[in-house]
Amino acid sequence: MSSKRFNSMRRFLGVFVGRGEREVRIVMDSEKLGAVMEDKCGVGGGVQDAYGEDRATEDQPVTPWTVSVASGYTLLRDPHHNKGLAFTEKERDAHYLRGLLPPSVSTQELQEKKLMHSLRQYDVPLHRYVAMMDLQERNERLFYKLLIDNVEELLPVVYTPTVGEACQKYGAIFRRPQGLFISLKEKGKILEVLKNWPEKSIQVIVVTDGERILGLGDLGCQGMGIPVGKLSLYTALGGVRPSACLPITIDVGTNNENLLNDEFYVGLRQKRATGQEYAELLDEFMLAVKQNYGEKILIQFEDFANHNAFELLEKYRKTHLVFNDDIQGTASVVLAGLISALKLVGGTLADHTFLFLGAGEAGTGIAELIALEISRKTNSPVEETRKKIWLVDSKGLVVSSRVESLQHFKKPWAHEHEPVKELLDAVKAIKPTVLIGTSGVGKTFTKDVVEAMASFNAKPLILALSNPTSQSECTAEEAYTWSEGHAIFASGSPFGPVEYDGKVFVPGQANNAYIFPGFGLGLIMSGTIRVHDDMLLAASEALAAQVTEENYAKGLIYPPFSNIRKISAQIAANVAAKAYELGLASRLPRPKDLVKFAESCMYSPIYRSYL
Ligand SMILES: O=C([O-])CC(=O)C(=O)O
Numbered sequence: 001m002s003s004k005r006f007n008s009m010r011r012f013l014g015v016f017v018g019r020g021e022r023e024v025r026i027v028m029d030s031e032k033l034g035a036v037m038e039d040k041c042g043v044g045g046g047v048q049d050a051y052g053e054d055r056a057t058e059d060q061p062v063t064p065w066t067v068s069v070a071s072g073y074t075l076l077r078d079p080h081h082n083k084g085l086a087f088t089e090k091e092r093d094a095h096y097l098r099g100l101l102p103p104s105v106s107t108q109e110l111q112e113k114k115l116m117h118s119l120r121q122y123d124v125p126l127h128r129y130v131a132m133m134d135l136q137e138r139n140e141r142l143f144y145k146l147l148i149d150n151v152e153e154l155l156p157v158v159y160t161p162t163v164g165e166a167c168q169k170y171g172a173i174f175r176r177p178q179g180l181f182i183s184l185k186e187k188g189k190i191l192e193v194l195k196n197w198p199e200k201s202i203q204v205i206v207v208t209d210g211e212r213i214l215g216l217g218d219l220g221c222q223g224m225g226i227p228v229g230k231l232s233l234y235t236a237l238g239g240v241r242p243s244a245c246l247p248i249t250i251d252v253g254t255n256n257e258n259l260l261n262d263e264f265y266v267g268l269r270q271k272r273a274t275g276q277e278y279a280e281l282l283d284e285f286m287l288a289v290k291q292n293y294g295e296k297i298l299i300q301f302e303d304f305a306n307h308n309a310f311e312l313l314e315k316y317r318k319t320h321l322v323f324n325d326d327i328q329g330t331a332s333v334v335l336a337g338l339i340s341a342l343k344l345v346g347g348t349l350a351d352h353t354f355l356f357l358g359a360g361e362a363g364t365g366i367a368e369l370i371a372l373e374i375s376r377k378t379n380s381p382v383e384e385t386r387k388k389i390w391l392v393d394s395k396g397l398v399v400s401s402r403v404e405s406l407q408h409f410k411k412p413w414a415h416e417h418e419p420v421k422e423l424l425d426a427v428k429a430i431k432p433t434v435l436i437g438t439s440g441v442g443k444t445f446t447k448d449v450v451e452a453m454a455s456f457n458a459k460p461l462i463l464a465l466s467n468p469t470s471q472s473e474c475t476a477e478e479a480y481t482w483s484e485g486h487a488i489f490a491s492g493s494p495f496g497p498v499e500y501d502g503k504v505f506v507p508g509q510a511n512n513a514y515i516f517p518g519f520g521l522g523l524i525m526s527g528t529i530r531v532h533d534d535m536l537l538a539a540s541e542a543l544a545a546q547v548t549e550e551n552y553a554k555g556l557i558y559p560p561f562s563n564i565r566k567i568s569a570q571i572a573a574n575v576a577a578k579a580y581e582l583g584l585a586s587r588l589p590r591p592k593d594l595v596k597f598a599e600s601c602m603y604s605p606i607y608r609s610y611l
Pocket residue numbers: 160213214215303325326466467492511512
């Protein structure tokens with residue numbers, strides 16, 4: 001066939017395939033489809049489509065309606081392949097784009113420059129968020145290139161804290177689905193719902209039921225912003241390709257009266273299902289996910305309320321590759337900060353006394369991992385090492401006289417002590433060297449609390465972890481001012497540098513965003529089938545090792561996010577190494593240099609040539 005004739009055929013060869021009433025047009029391009037790529041990392045792999053994207057593998061054939069090789073106007077509307085003005089002259093000829101674009105040809109760098117310029121025109125953070133979501137829906141590679149190259153500036157836009165406001169207003173800003181909504185209406189049909197998602201080679205799912213979105217409480221179905229944001233970070237920070245990431249929101253109703261009465265609310269208008277009804281939906285979901293994507297699919301639980309978070313993790317960690325970011329990711333990032341802080345405060349972890357405000361997923365998760373690390377390092381039983389760790393909840397210090405009425409996850413922390421109601425009194429009684437806020441309640445580290453910490457510690461370690469910024473236990477400025485410049489401070493939401501007494505302090509961001517992208521990459525690239533607590537310790541150690549003398553000099557206990565891909569590769573390598581050591585990694589033979597391997601697996605957002 002002459003190439004001219006072939007080209008015109010390619011343009012018009014619309015093949016209709018369908019299942020049931022569903023029909024989708026596929027444009028066949030036999031010249032370019034089918035270059036088999038080595039499935040090197042398990043992160044990409046499979047067959048490349050006409051534009052070099054990774055598609056189905058032999059194990060996971062593409063169902064007919066998902067192959068779409070676009071050209072012309074459709075190509076400009078396809079966010080996975082669109083390059084906008086960066087289509088070259090030759091590409092414009094080859095893909096029927098002539099006349100559909102203005103004459104100027106741009107580079108990806110120039111596009112970035114223009115976008116950063118226009119983003120900076122918006123004063124309202126939510127407007128920047130919406131602009132970034134629009135970009136993601138228009139030109140995915142440019143979105144990731146921009147995010148990777150400007151990570152410190154854009155993380156607070158697509159992630160915490162702005163994503164919190166986006167969830168609160170999700171009904172008003174919803175445009176197009178960025179993930180799957182699985183509600184009680186889909187009970188009995190979840191496997192079918194999963195098949196509706198256009199991408200088939202999914203490697204990581206972030207799922208929420210919206211009951212505890214950051215420190216903002218029950219946002220029901222509007223919690224979708226969280227899985228979407230977390231998975232953007234999986235790609236930007238951890239290098240997992242976007243088409244392998246699936247955000248899911250499970251909607252079992254909401255107890256948030258404001259949302260139930262909001263005419264723009266997008267979720268089910270009913271009170272939350274609980275008990276057996278909830279458990280059955282989750283069971284069906286977990287089963288369907290494994291059935292559809294196989295044993296090695298990573299499921300990250302995010303922002304579930306305490307009672308469900310612990311139960312789901314406990315239940316499914318034996319049968320699935322599951323990771324709870326709020327319990328385990330937060331624990332790992334905080335432990336990393338504590339390990340690196342030892343360089344500034346001296347001693348070993350075992351020499352310190354820890355007091356938490358907040359005894360939920362984050363608080364008890366961190367406490368348990370600290371106890372485990374000390375137990376490993378000192379060869380003492382974890383029941384012993386827990387004794388230097390104290391928790392305060394809404395009723396006061398967690399003590400043994402309260403044990404009967406405590407939720408099960410608080411019981412291990414009910415030590416012998418007389419009852420103490422207020423945080424300030426607990427600080428004075430316990431005299432902790434480290435104070436950690438995980439209660440989701442803002443402004444609880446008062447001037448008195450911080451002053452008390454500074455009165456018996458030369459360098460009090462203060463971590464205000466609750467998100468978003470409005471829920472932070474104190475601000476960076478408050479911590480430095482009230483401790484007269486002595487505090488070592490880090491927070492879950494970002495704060496800018498603070499000048500106190502002629503010195504500039506740079507607060508670190510103790511956010512699980514440091515951990516989960518690299519952690520997930522490590523699991524995926526090694527084909528790990530179960531998460532083990534020792535992998536969390538391995539991730540913490542890798543992160544702590546990335547803090548430099550220059551960072552310490554500024555009071556930082558975390559490395560800057562600008563190096564995050566390098567850091568993620570180190571975390572991934574340490575996690576994978578531990579998985580191999582524990583016999584939980586299925587990719588054999590083990591790659592020799594795991595750091596290099598992790599780097600080689602990472603998705604690059606640089607445009608590909610379509611010629
Ligand atoms: O999303 C974040 O910034 C950290 C986190 O997991 C939470 O606060 O629930």
